[in-house]
Amino acid sequence: MLPVTTSIPAEQESGSPYVKNAWHGSPARYQARLETVSPTAREWNTTEHNMVVDKWGHMICQTTWREAIVITRYHLTLPPPCPGRLRSRFRKWTTAYFTFTITLWDNAYLYLSGASQCTFLCMELHLDTMQFVSRLSLYGHPPHVLTRFIKAAITNGTENHHNLVFDVLLRRRCVIYNDMNGIDGSYSSIKMVYELRRQPFRGIYITIQLLQTYLIRMPIWVLLSLPKFLRPRPSWSVFKTFNTNYARVWSDIGPIAARVGPSEKWPDYRAIPDTPGIKSIWLEPTPQLLIGDVARWAEEADVRPTRIPGYWYDKEGTDTPVGTPPEAGEKVILYLHGGCFIAQSAHPDNMMGHCLREVLRHSPAKRGFAVEHRLVGLAPYTNPFPAALLDNLAGYYYLVDIVGYAPDNIIFLGDSAGGAHVLALARYIVDNITELSTLMRLPQTPPSNSMILLSPWCDLGTSHETPGSSALTFTFDFLPDLRSGLMRAARLGYAHAFPPGAAETNPYISPASRHPDCHASFKGFPRTFIDVGGAERFRDMGYTLADKMRKDLGAENVVFREGTDAVHCYIHSPLETEEAAKMLKAVEAFLE
Template sequence: MGKGIFSLKRQPFKGLYVAICMLDLVLRIPWWTLRNLFPAWRPRKSWSIGWCLRVRAFKYMADLRARVGPLDDLPDAKALRAGPGVLGLYVDGVPQYITAKLKAWADLAGVSPVRIPGYWLHNPGSKLVMGEKPQVRSGDSKREKVLFSLHGGGYIVLSAHPDSFTSKIPRSVLAHCANISTNVMRSFNIEYRLSSYDPNPRENPFPAALLEAIAGYAYLVDEVGFDGADIIITGDSAGGNLALALTKYLIEENTKLPPPGALLLLSPWTDLGNSHKDDPMATYYTHKESDILHPPVRLPDGKIQPDYAVTSYTGPHGVEFAGANPYISPASLYLKDEEVSFKDFPPTFITCGGAELFVDQIKDLVRRMKSQMGEKVVYYEAEDAIHDYIAFDWQEPQRSETLVEIARWVTSL
């Protein structure tokens, strides 16, 4: 269905099918409203009917995108997209920072460092010029800190571009930091290559995104002039997974790049393997009605159906590789605690929505990190919130409360 002349991914069939689905979506709303009429009938008693309908609609649209492809015109790593107010530039690959371990994985996957776009986000009213050297705040000589943001999307969708849905996250963090006068005024978002697999072209498996993350970090250090201690690596969902991998790489491999000063993980995807899918009572299943993500699918023989995002990201390494590699699955239960090192990791703030599928694996990551890092790890769980809730304006008051706590944490760094 993905390649034929009558494919739903081709026009005019795509447009016609999407129009039919939009009508179907509208017709479903009265039924969904009835099903969630009383608090006891809702996925979470604290949820409003509006929350219930939005979660249902999000899942419906996610299924539609899986069948027809992207519904919005977002850029990717192939080209920089300029526009009014867009602060973008190309970042060159950095083969000089690729060690033997990473090169071996890259060679197996058929990927190598390439030139990719990156986009700056500045606080509204900022007088900064794109790529300007770090500032020093007058009066207290406090050095500027910067967010290095890695977007979510399962490594297969979304973008670092300012128009992308997930750009709301660094914008929101910047805005709340500005409210309490922290010296964080901008974010740099790298446009890493997205992965894909059959029936689409097999492209950009691990470690392609990690190669791009290293390049973006090196740009901040080598070209803009930030000290590693003033860089806060930020990632949501798959971006949180990538942020962990980048930090691990910078600390454990002799790249000559300084390690970051802090790590901000928002609903991070921490186990791409099946270890948290084996237990039928895991939050992957018990939270299936209360999150925007879909739960794993069990086949008749009891095995877990391969996930498209995981299959795309692991590529020729194989799905089993995901659960056994701490760069990909630092919370994997297939790995012993001592096999996943967080030695010398910087102060870390981790958020989790209490209603999301990833609760179990995020808590296992927190447990592992705290056992090695102690009080350097801050865990914040927002009651009854969904996955990546900071990206959704309607996830209030949890969203704003979390952003306030993040801004306070940034002030303490």
């Protein structure tokens, strides 16, 4: 039988975040039952084993191996936060995604750091390199990357440990012990997204949902919209209340799209549609601009610069040829579109183009340029961070070095996930300004340009998911629950090339994180305008972002505005025209 160690190494004993627990606020060290079996044995060997659960619910365990195949299963019991315990046990077939980090120490220790969505986990680990690669369903890392990783980890010894995050598609009959103790959903299984995207299942599911919507949901929505006291906000009209409910269910990031995929196809980075009147250009990759941490992250994520489209927008009443050099002092808007990191397009015919056109009308800029950056793929995971950053950097290089805009005259604009892209691009420029100034036409100090963030998604972690927060309580926003469906899948997909916890602490991914280990400095950042909806889930993280930026930039360089009772990214809503007009007036004053 396999020997089992019962202690955690000193390296993990005191290291953050492994000694914290998000739900109980106490050291997260609990007794867990570890059962192991060799490929030739038929009996389980049960040993009491210490398990560490970090703040985000990741399980860190230690074991040794002497044979090629190890089957492990864990049962974790958490103490109840209040008297009484809800205990249930059930069996079911499960198809689920589990995200793991493998850490190899000198061919001796195996660490599994996995999202503890299931307190009972049964899977096979083939530690022989080729069996390991061929037998598991791995997403996000090609086999040669895994092979190189495992060989390097075994060769380098105990002084150099390595982390690699990948996804395991678990298809097996398993027992789930549900000891949630009132923590609703903390250990529920993550369902695979887009599982009904193929016909005939897609058509059947959509038909059922249409019938439910017209026969059940819509009458309920109408009844809840008519009395003013039943509306989420007294200022909301009947149509706004009804349409917000409809959008929450049927949008391309809603629960139906999570099962069958988006309802429409939009242009992406692979081609430029042959559309009359559209001003487009191919942006060449800029591998020479990859430096510092981002270059290392791109290597680890197996992400490379690639050729992508870019689209020019003209201000009303103007028609400037593509690539025309700017006049003296002419400003331009660099737009990075939103869409939950997984949806929408920079193409002028896409709905996201409305944001750039409206801001362009209220700015001194004559032109706008939108980058068609890569979207995160979910089934399987593709194009994680920093893929979009590499694309957006190519767009910035194009405006500065090829078209000839002065860096001080480039206005950054991003909405929702586009706000996260803008913040990452600005951080990359500030962090690497000395090196970049030798590679492109940049000064040796950060440019003094401007930045506009509309409903930015600036915390992909969980630090804003606290009782009473807008992320958890503003369920009337059209954004679905951030902890499930496509919202959760997008968060995991965007940061899946990083070890667990990166979404909490990495300033490029979550600059507004409240996590104590997130040290996001904003010194050198552009003047910033931040706008959030007063009824949107991202409101609180907008508050946090503004506070952090004021601390480093000064209150005079950060303008924060809250749209009264407005939903997420209300600039796109035809029912928010009055509040959007006020916001655009504030943008105009900011850019004067």
